[in-house]
Amino acid sequence: MKSLQDRSVKAANETATGSMILNTLTEFVVGQGLEAQSSPENAVLGWDDDTRARFVSQAESFFRQYAGSRRIDHYGKMNFYQTQKVVFQNGLKDGDFLLRRSYRNGHHDYEPYFQALSGRWVRNPNMELIDTKNLTGGVEFDDAGREVAYWIAETLENLQDSYQSRKVYKFNPRSGFEEYNLVRFGIREANQVRGIPVLTPILEDIFNLEEFKVAYRMKAATQALFTGVITSEKDAPSPAVSTIDTIRNLQTPSRDVPEALPAGDVDDVKLGTGNIIALNPGEKFDMAESKVPAADYKQYMDTELPQITAAVGLAYEMALQRYNNNYSASRATIAGQEKKFKNYRDELASGFCTPMWDQVIDWAIRRGYVDAPGYLEGDWRYKQAVLAVTWIGPSPINIDPKKEVEAHILAIDAGLETREQACRELFQTDYEETVDRIKKEMEIMPPAPTQVRDINITDSGEEENNG
Numbered sequence: 001m002k003s004l005q006d007r008s009v010k011a012a013n014e015t016a017t018g019s020m021i022l023n024t025l026t027e028f029v030v031g032q033g034l035e036a037q038s039s040p041e042n043a044v045l046g047w048d049d050d051t052r053a054r055f056v057s058q059a060e061s062f063f064r065q066y067a068g069s070r071r072i073d074h075y076g077k078m079n080f081y082q083t084q085k086v087v088f089q090n091g092l093k094d095g096d097f098l099l100r101r102s103y104r105n106g107h108h109d110y111e112p113y114f115q116a117l118s119g120r121w122v123r124n125p126n127m128e129l130i131d132t133k134n135l136t137g138g139v140e141f142d143d144a145g146r147e148v149a150y151w152i153a154e155t156l157e158n159l160q161d162s163y164q165s166r167k168v169y170k171f172n173p174r175s176g177f178e179e180y181n182l183v184r185f186g187i188r189e190a191n192q193v194r195g196i197p198v199l200t201p202i203l204e205d206i207f208n209l210e211e212f213k214v215a216y217r218m219k220a221a222t223q224a225l226f227t228g229v230i231t232s233e234k235d236a237p238s239p240a241v242s243t244i245d246t247i248r249n250l251q252t253p254s255r256d257v258p259e260a261l262p263a264g265d266v267d268d269v270k271l272g273t274g275n276i277i278a279l280n281p282g283e284k285f286d287m288a289e290s291k292v293p294a295a296d297y298k299q300y301m302d303t304e305l306p307q308i309t310a311a312v313g314l315a316y317e318m319a320l321q322r323y324n325n326n327y328s329a330s331r332a333t334i335a336g337q338e339k340k341f342k343n344y345r346d347e348l349a350s351g352f353c354t355p356m357w358d359q360v361i362d363w364a365i366r367r368g369y370v371d372a373p374g375y376l377e378g379d380w381r382y383k384q385a386v387l388a389v390t391w392i393g394p395s396p397i398n399i400d401p402k403k404e405v406e407a408h409i410l411a412i413d414a415g416l417e418t419r420e421q422a423c424r425e426l427f428q429t430d431y432e433e434t435v436d437r438i439k440k441e442m443e444i445m446p447p448a449p450t451q452v453r454d455i456n457i458t459d460s461g462e463e464e465n466n467g
Contacts, residue, residue, distance in 0.1 A: 005094050005120050008197035011206045012093045017305070018199055018206050021312055022092055024319050025198075026339075029089050029344045033081025034353055035428070037065055044385035045238070049371060055386075058370045061363050066360055074115035080356065087116045090347050091185040094119035095195030098150060099352060100168075101359055116352075119195065122182065123153045125165040137194045139182060140167070145191075150180055183351030202308045209304055216297050280311050298410045313340040323399060330399050338396050349391040357389050395428045404445030 011018035038056040040047065047055070066072060067080035078086070090097045096119035103110040122138035124131070134141050140149040147170050154164040172179045184195035199206065307315040315337045316321055323330045362383075366369040372386050398404045409424060411417035420431035 002120070002123070004200065005197060007203050008093050008095075011199050011203055012089075015206055015210050017209055017308065020319060021081075021199070021309065021314060022089055024314060024340075024345065025092065025312070026085055026089055028318065028394060029341050030084050030348065031428075033084045034345065034349060034391040034393055036060060036067075036353070036357055036368075037390040037392055037424075038431065039388045039390045041385040041388050044382060045374070047373070052293045055370065055372055059364070059372075062364050062369050063357060063360055066364075067356070071111065072113055072356075072360075074113050082350070083114075083116065084348065087183075087352055090116070090118050091183065091195065091348070091351075093197040095184055095186060095197045095200075096122075096184040096270070098122055098152070099183050099355065100179060101177075101355060102172075102179055102180075104364075112356075112363050112427060114356055117152065119182070121152050122150055122194075124150045125167070139193050147182070150182060178355075181351075181355070184348055198312050202311045205304065205308050209301075212297075213215050216240055282466075313343070318397075327400055327403070334399070341393065345391065345393045353391050354389060358387050361387055392428060395424075395426060398426070 012022050013019070038059045039053055042052060045052075069124050070076050070079050073083060087097050087099075096117065098117040098121065100115040100117070101112065102115075103112055105111075106203060124135060124138050130157050131137065134143070135151075138151045139147055140151065142148050149167050149169045151165050151167055153165070154166065168180050170178060170180050182194075184192065186196035186198060186200075188196065301414075309319045315333050317325070317330065317333055318337055323333075325333070361370060365372045365375050375383060375386050378386070404426065408417065408422040412419060412422060418431075423429045423431040423434055
């Protein structure tokens with residue numbers, strides 16, 4: 001597992017292709033951060049419209065305010081929305097990350113916070129490389145196969161040698177609250193213990209692509225050099241040598257200086273810019289020609305990149321931001337891509353965003369910041385209905401904004417979509433806030449200028465409108 005994670009991290013941090021894939025996925029899946037939309041289930045709650053509307057407004061406003069501050073982060077460095085990008089990229093690179101949720105003593109009360117650790121920190125203790133029934137990849141199980149604890153390495157520096165590790169329990173022994181949880185990406189089996197880095201199926205392709213690029217650049221650099229070679233016949237006098245730029249090292253340890261070479265010349269020769277080299281009589285210089293298919297570089301990239309990006313659920317056009325097809329074809333690509341982005345978004349939401357929403361809103365209700373009738377007395381089903389939430393991601397790309405807006409207008413007029421849905425999908429904005437802002441703009445907007453009419457008075461005293 002460690003070897004796979006290390007290779008994935010290297011591909012993501014040190015290759016252009018790996019970095020492009022992760023950055024593109026992060027931008028389209030997370031963007032500026034997933035926004036919470038409270039969705040209490042009235043079929044279970046039985047609230048009237050006013051009660052539901054009040055709860056939705058209070059819950060979204062409180063969460064937006066609290067999550068937008070850095071106090072929600074254990075390290076106090078980033079807010080909730082900024083951290084989404086970090087944990088999402090960690091999940092893609094490492095296959096999983098460890099989420100810790102807890103409470104600390106704030107200014108007036110215990111406040112909820114989170115701490116996210118890279119999955120590379122989760123390791124078997126004491127360099128135990130062999131997994132057992134109760135301990136696999138740093139995850140400890142009880143006899144029934146349920147996760148009960150995780151082992152965390154104290155440092156990532158010397159994992160090849162020895163390291164100290166500590167055990168943390170999934171559920172807090174005193175409160176029973178789920179404090180730690182390993183959030184996995186790329187789950188393919190029901191009993192899968194660790195996540196799979198998203199770059200796993202394309203690691204070899206990425207490194208091979210980088211090697212091809214290095215060879216291509218070397219070929220281009222070699223062809224840019226110019227070296228002239230003067231060869232004389234055997235027993236003929238050596239020609240004079242004019243060296244524009246003398247360069248050493250021909251990949252041989254050394255070479256005796258022949259008498260034919262002028263005094264002061266060097267003992268090694270190689271290709272260089274503007275070199276003119278004289279050889280001894282009877283010698284011939286042959287250069288090994290590179291067979292790298294430099295002319296086919298673009299064709300090779302255009303063939304390999306679409307396969308590489310498709311393997312991770314990313315369209316080639318969106319990876320390069322190159323839309324060369326017609327509107328219908330490009331729109332179909334974006335629509336299909338959005339479904340794949342939603343899968344990634346759901347993984348992030350269920351593993352990170354929703355647990356944080358549940359913790360913060362539960363705390364806000366108990367402290368009286370949010371009014372939720374019956375929540376404290378209700379069972380788990382009632383609480384889940386109150387805490388139901390939908391996460392809204394970045395708006396899809398609009399290739400032709402006019403056509404996109406017209407399509408939403410038709411859907412609204414046909415009763416197939418609400419204005420709120422259109423605002424979310426087109427601009428990632430809240431419909432009620434948009435309406436309120438428009439009202440305020442109308443109030444402060446200066447009145448339209450009155451049309452001035454040109455009026456003449458006729459001899460009879462009647463007005464003649466020339467405007």
